[in-house]
Each structure stands twice: as C-alpha cells, then as structure tokens.
Amino acid sequence: MHGGETPRPPFDGPVRHVYVHVPFCRARCDYCAFASVAVGGGGSATDVPRLFDAYVEGVAAEWERERAAHDVRRLRTLYLGGGTPSLLGPDRLERLLTVFRPHLTPQAEVTVEVNPEDAGTEFAAWAAGARRSPGSGALRGVRISLGVQSFLPELRAALGRTAQADPRAAFDRLRAAGVASIGLDLIHGIPGQTPELLAGDIATVLDLRPDHVSWYELDVSEGTALARRLARAEGTAGGGRRAAPVAALADDVRAAGYRRLVRALSRAGYDWYEVSNFARPGHKARHNLACWRARPYLGLGPGAVSTVGARRWTNSADPRAWAAALAAGRRPTRSVEELDDATRARERLLLAARCGEPVPLEAVSAVVDPDALAASAGAGLVSVRGGTLRVTRKGRHVADGLCVRLFRAPRLRG
Amino acid sequence: MAVVTPLDHIRNFSIIAHIDHGKSTLADRILERTGTVAPRDMKEQLLDKMDLERERGITIKSQAVRIAYAARDGQTYQLNLIDTPGHVDFTYEVSRSLAACEGAVLLVDATQGVEAQTVANAYLAVDNDLEIIPVLNKIDLPASDVPEAEMELHELTGATHDEILTISAKTGEGVDEVLEAVVQRTPPPEGDPTAPPRALIFDSEYDQYRGVIAYVRVVDGHFDRRQLVTLMSTGQGAEIEELGSFGPGMTPAERLETGEVGYIITGVKDVAQVRVGDTITDRRRPAGEALPGYKVVHPMVFTGLFPTEGDKFEELRDALEKLKLNDAALLYEPESSVALGFGFRCGFLGLLHMDIVRERLEREYGLELITTMPNVEYHAHLTGGGMAVVRNPAQMPEANSIERVEEPYVTASILVPSQFVGTIMELCQGRRADFVDMKYLSPERVEMHYRLPLAEIVLDFFDQLKTRTRGYASLDYDYSGYRASDLVKLDVLLAGEPVDALSLIIPRESAHQRGKALVTKLRQKIPRQLFEVPVQAAIGNKVVARETVKAVRKDVTAKCYGGDISRKRKLLEKQKEGKKRMKQLGVVEVPQEAFLAVLELEPGAKGR
Ligand SMILES: Nc1nc2c(ncn2[C@@H]2O[C@H](COP(=O)(O)OP(=O)(O)O)[C@@H](O)[C@H]2O)c(=O)[nH]1
Ligand code: SF4
Ligand SMILES: [Mg+2]
Secondary structure, three states, X not given: OOOOOOOOOOOOOOEEEEEEEEOEEOOOOOOOOOOOEXXXXXXXXXXXXXXXXXXXXXXXXXXXXXXXXXXXXXXXXXXXXXXXXXXXXHHHHHHHHHHHHHXXXXXXXXXXXXXXXXXXXXXXXXXXXXXXXOOOOOOOOOEEEEEEEOOOHHHHHHOOOOOOOOHHHHHHHHHHXXXXXXXXXXXXXOOOOXXXXXXXXXXXXXXXXXXXXXXXEOOOOOOOHHHHHHHHHHHOOOOOOOOOOOOOOOHHHHHHHHHHHHHHHXXXXXXXXXXXXXXXXXXXXXXXXXXXXXXXXXXXXXXXXEEEOOEEEEEOOOHHHHHHHHHOOOOOOEEEEEOOHHHHXXXXXXXXXXXXXXXXXXXXXXXXXXXXXXXXXXXXXXXXXXOEEEEOHHHHOOHHHHHHHHEOOHHHOO | OOOOOOHHHEEEEEEEEOOOOOHHHHHHHHHHHOOOOOHHHOOOXXXXXXXXXXXXXXOOOOEEEEEEEEOOOOOEEEEEEEEOOOOHHHHHHHHHHHHOXXXXXXXXXXXXXXOHHHHHHHHHHHHOOOEEEEEEEOOOOOOOOHHHHHHHHHHHHOOOHHHOEEOXXXXXXXXXXXXXXXXXXOOOOOOOOOOOOEEEEEEEEEEOOOEEXXXXXXXXXXXXXXXXXXXXXXXXXXXXXXXXXXXXOEEEEOEEOOOOEEEEXXXXXXXXXXXXXXXXXXXXXOOOOOOOOOOOOXXXXXXXXXXXXXXXXXXXXXXXXXXXXXXXXXXXXXXEXXXXXXXXXXXXXXXXXXXXXXXXXXXXXXXXXXXXXXXXXXEEEEOOOOEEEEOOHHHOOOHHHEEEEEEEEEEEEXXXXXXXXXXXXXXXXXXXXXXXXXXEEEOOEEEEEEEEEHHHHHHHHHHHHHHHOOOOOEEEEEEEEEEEEOEEEEEEEEOOEEOHHHOEEEEHHHHHHHHHHHHHHHHHHOOOEOOOEEEEEEEOOEEEEEEEEOEOOOOOOOOOOOOHHHHHHHHHHHHHHHHHHEXXXXXXXXXXXXXXXXXXXXXXXXOO
C-alpha cells in the first residue's frame, strides 16, 4: 500500500489527464447550468462552421501552451465533455483527437460525450475505430458516454430536451459498430418521474447492459428555466388556462428512488464506485477516478477547469473571446484560485468520500476532527484500519453531511 | 454643613408597597415638592438608579435620600427616605432597610387593594417596631375602590378611617399630608449620642474607584472622617475615608450624627466584607454588642450559566466577578458540562435575582447565555452517614447510596379574590402543597397559607397562579426549612449517553410525564443525524420515556467534477461554519436551539 511513503499532496505531480470542454449545444436544456452556448441545428448556420473550426484550432493552441507551461507526461486519460462534443461531428472530432494522439499512452482512455441525435452510423463507425492510426496496429475505439437522461420521451420533455432521437436506437448503433465501452448518462428525480416510471428506466438500463452508468439526481440550479418552471408550479396549485407545470418531487421520493437504483444496479453486477456512477468490471471511468483521487489535470476550452498543484483555474466561458485570445497568441482570461494545504486536504477527503477510495490518515489528519472520526467510525460510516481511512457505502449516502461532520471546526484550524 | 440637626428633628422612614402600587412615583413627588431635586433634574423614578430597575419598574438595590422638609409647625425636619427592594427574593435586605427606620408609609393601590407583598412588608415593618402610615394611592383613577381597600388596610394594620390617607402620587394630591404624617406620627430616632458608636449597614454598593460604599444608619454615637472602625461580624478593621449623606447624590460631611442616615467609605474593596445587616463600631471604643438581626443570606436557587460561544468563558467569569463586587448574595463556581462546555453554577436568592443577574450579563456585558433549569439545593443523606449538598442535579449521588433526600420548603401566602379559592386549592393540590390556613381579609379577599416545596415555585407555580386567577392572585413566601421528599434524578440520554445539562431532580410521581415531555421536545428539535439516535429519559437504568431521531437517508450531491469541487468544498466549509452553534454530544450533534427549547419547556427557567 503506501507503507512508509509520504503521501503525495492532492493534485501534485506531473499532469497525465486532460479534459476538453466543448461548449456547444443545439439548444439549451431547461435544467442546464453548464458552460454551453446554443448554436441551433448544428453546422448549418453560416458562422457556426467557422466557430467550430476556430474552436478546434483554439484547443490545439491551448494544448501547446499548457503543455509547455506544466510538467505534462503522456496522457492516461482524455475526456471530451460538454456541452455536446458530438455536435462537432466525426471530422472535427478526429481533428481534435489528432492533436492529442501523439501524447497518449497506449492504454489511454479517451471518452467522448455523445447525444443520441448525433449518434448516427457514421459517428458510430468513427467512435469504434477512431484510435486507429496508420501503422499503430491496435484497433481501439473511444469510450462513449451517451446522454440519455431518460428513455421516456415525456420525462425528457419535462427536462426541456427537445431532440426526438431515440436513445435506445443510438445505443444499439454504437454497439453494432463495435464501440467497446459505452456508458449511459441518466437523470432521476425528474418532475413527474413516479417510482413506476423510474422502474421502467432501470429495467431498460438492465436490459441494454451498458458498460457504465452515470445516474445523477436532477439538480435544479438557480436561474435555470427549470427552476423558474418549478417555482411557477408551486405557485399554481391547479387551475389557470395553461396546463399547470409538473411540480418537483419530494425529497424522500427522490431519496427512495436513488436507493432503489443503487440496489438494482449493484444486484445486476455493476460496481457502485461513486455516488452516481456504476461500472461493469473493467469499465470504471478512469478519467473521473483520477479527478476523485485528486490527481492533477488540465482543462482546455472555454469554461474548462484545471487543477495542478496548489492552483485551480477556470477559463472564461465565452467561446469567441477564448478562441480570439488563442488565435492572437495570448492566454485566454481565467480566474484563479489558490489552494492551501488544508483546503487541498479537505478536497481530498470530500472526493474520496464519494467513491470510497482509501486515504492515508496522515494525508487528512490535519483537517479531520478525531472525535468526529471516532463517532463516525462507530456508526459504520467510515472505517479506519492500518492508518487508512475509507468512507463506507453506508457513509457514501451521506457523504456531504459526513464531511461537514469530519472537518475540524474552522476556529480550531491551525 | 456643620449644622447639627437635633435628634427630635430627624425622621427615618421608608415606603413599602406591593410592586406597581406607586412607591417610586410617590418618592419622586416627595423629592419634587420638598425641592430636594430641582425640577429640571427630575428624571422619572429618580431613586431607581439602574437602567434595569427603571425599565422593569422594580427596585433592586435600596437607595436613600435626605430631605429637608419645612413642616406646617414651622420647623424644618431632616427626613431620610430609604427605598427598599420590592421583591420576595430580597426580603432580608428589606428587613434591614426597615431596621434603619422608625416609620413606614404602607402604600396600597386603591384599584388593587392589599396584595401579598403588602402583607409581607407590613409584617416586616411590625417586626421592626415601625410606625405604619397607611396610604391609599391612585385615587385619581376611576377604578379605585377606596372603601374596599380601606377595609382591607384596616384588617391588616388596625388603622382607622381617619388614619388612612388617600392620595394620588401621580397628581400630587395628598402628598403633603403624607409628609406631615411622617413628621407627626413617626417617632424620632432614639439612639444614645454618648454611647460607643454603632451604625447599621442596610445596603452596600461597590464603586470601582472608591471600593465599597456602605449605606448606614447611625444608631448610637457618631462617626467622623478618618475614624478607625471595626465591622463587628468579621472583626475587619478599616479607616473611614469619607462619609456623608445623600442629597440625593453623595454629599460628603465631616461627621454622621446619632439617628442620621448616610454613607461610609472605607478602603475595603470587597462587598462580602461589608455585609448588609452588619454593625460598624469604633475600633478604640467598640460597642459591647452588635445590632440585632445580622445574618448571611444564602442563595436558594441554582442554575448553570453557559456562554453560547465556548470561547466566551473568560468573559463570563470577568463579568460575574464584577457583578459579585456589588452583590454579596451572588454565588458562582466553575462548572463544566459535556453538553454545554465550560460555564458556572450560580446561586441566587430567588428567580428574580437570577433573572436580573442574567439580564445584566447579557445586556451590560454583551454575553449570550444558556441557562440550565433552575433548581433548589437538595440535601442527600447517605446510607453510610453524612450528607451531600446537591446544587446541580448531575451531582446527585447514586440512588442506592442515598438514605433520603430533603428539599427546602416555603410557607406561601397567597392573596386572592374569594371566588378563586377553589382554583388555588386545585393548583396547590398538584404542587405537593400542604394547606395551613386561610383567612378572610374582607368578604371579597382571602389570604391562604400553604407549605410547599420551593422547587414547585421555582418550576412554574407563580406563572400558574397568575394565569389561573387572571392575574388577581399575589404571592409571597418565606423559607421554612428542609423536609424529606420522594425525589428521583431524571436523566436524559442521547444515543445512550446522559446529557448532564438536562438532568432534573423531580418528584417520582411526575417522572414519567416530565420525561415524556422532555424527550418529545428534544426529538422534535434535534435534526436528523447521520445515524439513528435514541432519545431517552431514565431514572437510573430504568427508561421512562423514549423517542428516536431518524437518520438522514441521503445527503450527498449527485455531481462533483472539475469546477464543482471548489463549489462543493466551499459549501461544506460554510455548513461547518454554520455548525459552530451545534453542541457535540458523543456522536450526536445538537443545535443550541434544542437545548433552549427544552429549557423553555421548564417554565421556571424563563423570566417573569
Ligand atoms: N393613575 C395613577 N397612576 C399611578 C399613581 N401612582 C403610580 N402610578 C402608576 O403606577 C405605575 C407603577 O408605579 P411605580 O411608582 O413604578 O410603582 P412601584 O413599583 O411601587 O415603584 C406607574 O405606571 C405609575 O405611573 C397614581 O397615583 N395614579
Ligand atoms: S446537452 Fe448538456 S450541456 Fe447542452 S444544454 Fe443540454 S444539459 Fe446543457
Ligand atoms: Mg419602583
């Protein structure tokens, strides 16, 4: 294990993970709080191709800058997230990948987030063989994360997802093309999602047997269209000319749904390896695991976040300004946060709590209240053995409250 | 200044009254009409010095003032008006103040009639051989019923119609007659100017620059500046640095003569050395005997005071130290509680005294406090012999080592309109009270006597009395010693761990009901925890009530990638910050509000 070795401070060491943020979507979903701009039908409007091209150039330029600025080694993981990366289309995605290909380890995990409406046969074929470079021998495709949200159109509609493509068909096409690792992205706790409807989504997932499942509870962020709609629903208890919007689910209904899907997926052989993530053996998302293990990573693209050592920075979210800066040879604007040792240790703990990763006690002892630790261990929320702390599955259900409890009181901080 | 008032031109008197019957207002009128205070210096209720007193309309400390009064007989008299505290908690102080007088104006609100403290004070005055001048006040009010109130006063004091004055302290009507009556009816002081000097301390006050100021009545001989004196109860010696009278401010003089009221400042810094009731005498020519009636008062009601913020302990200690300078009866000793941290177990003369101290700590010292349920001092007689004095329920010895527990009893006198007699009997029945006797003051008003545990009064007897009689009943009580009772210690357990601050000593028969109320309230006020928490009330090992705080089912946000991490961490840090006011009890986090709610459930813990 880590016997005798000094634990490496969180986010320290050479960079081996890169996240690329693709900040474009066809239309904004009602619940979306991501850095993303709506570009309509995708590729058809006159300045959109130029925007996309400028974006790809920008990523390449930013990568060169950042690679020079940090101790970057061969990448173990590369993640293209969004937004909607698939909106770029196979050609531009291929161009993007070309930028990184020389810097990947042979076993590197490359993930691309895809929306069902973009997962046509052409895309599927690219995804299945995208990593085939001339003379490289191994035929390894990318890992796909398919944005399903729900298999039921009415629940997608409740989220304001307007595209009509059938996620099941998209999944089948990807599988048929030979994509070796497919993950599904789902949401639970959607207004109107009764326990029966949730059971339907669970059954479909188990039926499809994806390699990976990310199943998030709906987070209604302030300022989103959904938040406004739910606020209205609270105000109008029936009546009115317009159909009354569907109200939010009660907390305990959502909590029960969560327990239910955790149980169902676990029983079906999925490893519940993070609060919202499940994987069949060998299919954990290594990129995200690296993040939860507090490894350093670079984020490229508008709105992307990087954390290296004691510094975390966030690119400004405006794609045009970001691209213009890079085209002019300047670094895009970013906001920077310095992380002191205690802050990093707290993050280490809060991330580890989410996925049950073992943490050497000495790495977090400065920020953990020993009494709270003992009490939590007594209650079976954490286990402490051989100088290692691990949050149990029971503790994972209350990981946030547990961290609050474990953190040393601010006043007593050194 | 050097003019000596002959003894027969001195009158020392006080005004005694039930609260709100107009004592302070009458004092103000007197000061005004005698020109003691220029009208422009006249503040409402001048004698009530502390803000708190003025606000609450009660007198906490006695005050005194010297008045020059030109009487109708053409002579000018020196009147010394001694104000007395108006509450049962301070009965001893009242009795000492009265001991410094020869006469007392017994003031009764004609709209209310005689009340419990009127009676108690009248008896105190009689005990001190004072001439009582009965006065009916507030006759300007249409609601006043002079004939009825007169009958009650007659019943109480034996005074005839002609002897009872009727006034309005508000308009001033009849106030001159009060002054005349003081001069004509109050006997002059009787001391011996040539005997070894003796002065009665009827109050003392601490001044941060000058030390203790003793309020005195010179009984025999005289005192001079620079005189060497002795405090007779302790033998403590001192030199008089300054003395004088109150005009109303302190007015220095060279000498205090026989019969005069004034102040004496020595270098003594500790009020406990200059106790109310003690006698000052000359060191070289000491009196053979101290003045009668000296006793050290003991606190009767105890409570734990804890700062809501743990790091305010030192501040609390400093504040208590300062209050103690001026309050010899206040007792405090450090106490630590698992539940509430570091604080003090404090002893008070009664609930009002407690409220006053707490309020001053909060107001004058800016401290936020948690007060545990007040309790009395129990005497646990042990099977192996010996006795444990229990001022904090958590200190009660193990049940099997106790032979019997005794608690303090009081004799309560309750005055009510006669239609409430049944109500009172009913209330007293539920309060472990023994009926003593009952007497009609008039066909409409009854004085009832009961003997009951002080603990019942500390709990909520007074509030209940007021509620059930729509405010018409009044209460006064006197301590009457210790008696054995069937008492048990009720503990509250959270996740199996006793919460020391919530332990109670209560009669066995009410254990179940009180236990149930406590755990129910706690369960409601403790938020869901990360795991299930049983809340129990128990006597020893026997659980008498139980509830469960449910576990949180889910407390984790769904997503945490990249930029979410900072947001998430800050949120958790903020939540931690927000938990500063949570108390950690073993594995359970209890918000302070939960303690407050439970403590409030105990009605005696609230001020009145
Ligand atoms: N109408 C009327 N009100 C009075 C009279 N004397 C006192 N009060 C009012 O009764 C209340 C209590 O008076 P206070 O002097 O504070 O009573 P204390 O508690 O005995 O000192 C105050 O609101 C006074 O203004 C009076 O003669 N007539
Ligand atoms: S596809 Fe994803 S990033 Fe785009 S608007 Fe919808 S939720 Fe937001
Ligand atoms: Mg008053």
